[in-house]
Amino acid sequence: xxxxxxxxxxxxxxxxxxxxxxxxxxxxxxxxxxxxxxxxxxxxxxxxxxxxxxxxxxxxxxxxxxxxxxxxxxxxxxxxxxxxxxxxxxxxxxxxxxxxxxxxxxxxxxxx
Amino acid sequence: xxxxxxxxxxxxxxxxxxxxxxxxxxxxxxxxxxxxxxxxxxxxxxxxxxxxxxxxxxxxxxxxxxxxxxxxxxxxxxxxxxxxxxxxxxxxxxxxxxxxxxxxxxxxxxxxx
Numbered sequence: 001x002x003x004x005x006x007x008x009x010x011x012x013x014x015x016x017x018x019x020x021x022x023x024x025x026x027x028x029x030x031x032x033x034x035x036x037x038x039x040x041x042x043x044x045x046x047x048x049x050x051x052x053x054x055x056x057x058x059x060x061x062x063x064x065x066x067x068x069x070x071x072x073x074x075x076x077x078x079x080x081x082x083x084x085x086x087x088x089x090x091x092x093x094x095x096x097x098x099x100x101x102x103x104x105x106x107x108x109x110x111x112x
Numbered sequence: 113x114x115x116x117x118x119x120x121x122x123x124x125x126x127x128x129x130x131x132x133x134x135x136x137x138x139x140x141x142x143x144x145x146x147x148x149x150x151x152x153x154x155x156x157x158x159x160x161x162x163x164x165x166x167x168x169x170x171x172x173x174x175x176x177x178x179x180x181x182x183x184x185x186x187x188x189x190x191x192x193x194x195x196x197x198x199x200x201x202x203x204x205x206x207x208x209x210x211x212x213x214x215x216x217x218x219x220x221x222x223x224x225x
Contacts, residue, residue: 004155033212042114043156043201043215055212090155097206100146103155 003027004104006091012110013081021107023078023091032074033092033101034066043090049074050097078109086111115139116204126224131189133219135202138183142204146213147187149177150199159200160187175210192223 004025013019031050035043040074047066048055054066063079073091078085088108092101114126117136125131126146133147143164148156162169162185169176189196202216 041199041217043203043213045212045214048212057212060158092155098144100158100161101213103157105153105155 004091004093004102005081006089006104006107007057008107009105010108010110012112014112015081015083017081018077018079019081019109020078021091022087023074023076023104024072024101025063025091025093025104026072027093027095027102029093029095029102030071031097032068032096033094034076035090035103036108037088039087046076047074048097065066081111083111085109114217115142116202116214116216117202118202118219120219121217122220122222124222124224127194131187131196131221131223133187133189133190133200133221134204135140135185135187135216136183137185137204137220139206139214140183141205141206142214143207144178144205145178145185146203146205147174148201148203148215149160150201151220156201189221192221194223194225197221197223 007022034046037043046060065077067075088106090106091104094101146161147159149159150156160171160174178185199218199220201218203213
């Protein structure tokens with residue numbers, strides 16, 4: 001059973017489009033995250049979210065927005081895609097803020 | 113500004129020997145440190161962690177050492193096995209309000225049979 005899953009695994013799209021990446025966790029965790037792994041391989045936090053609080057990394061453009069329909073899902077919406085958005089995006093979850101995080105397999109986004 | 117640094121992008125070790133992966137940090141507010149392991153086409157998986165109140169934590173073949181004065185931590189794997197070949201990420205966190213992990217850039221470990 002996959003603990004944290006993401007769809008799609010690969011996403012190729014053109015500049016200016018709007019796209020979404022879905023994330024689901026079946027661990028019963030309260031907290032979910034989105035990370036971006038850039039070309040230099042750094043994993044950078046984008047959003048941290050539970051049912052009480054959303055923490056946004058101030059460097060994330062407002063074209064990116066998380067949407068959580070329920071506790072098990074945290075989807076990432078991206079508007080007006082740019083070339084620089086090409087990266088691997090990882091979803092993660094944890095039991096609460098201070099516990100270790102479990103990561104999904106990643107979504108490789110390529111903007112052409 | 114890279115607050116967590118892994119200065120060695122790669123490391124090769126013979127099977128059965130010790131692997132030592134290093135990590136330096138600059139933010140003295142970090143009080144919790146983690147190591148993650150990542151295989152190709154998979155997400156990182158949690159390996160081991162250490163709180164700043166300790167200087168060593170051991171779990172089977174994996175031991176993490178923390179030197180707060182030097183702002184340095186290391187992961188020791190002994191004995192190394194070919195299945196340990198992966199990218200290892202060091203991560204750090206400030207407990208409380210920050211609530212986010214800061215990752216290093218990773219070290220590719222290759223264990224040679």
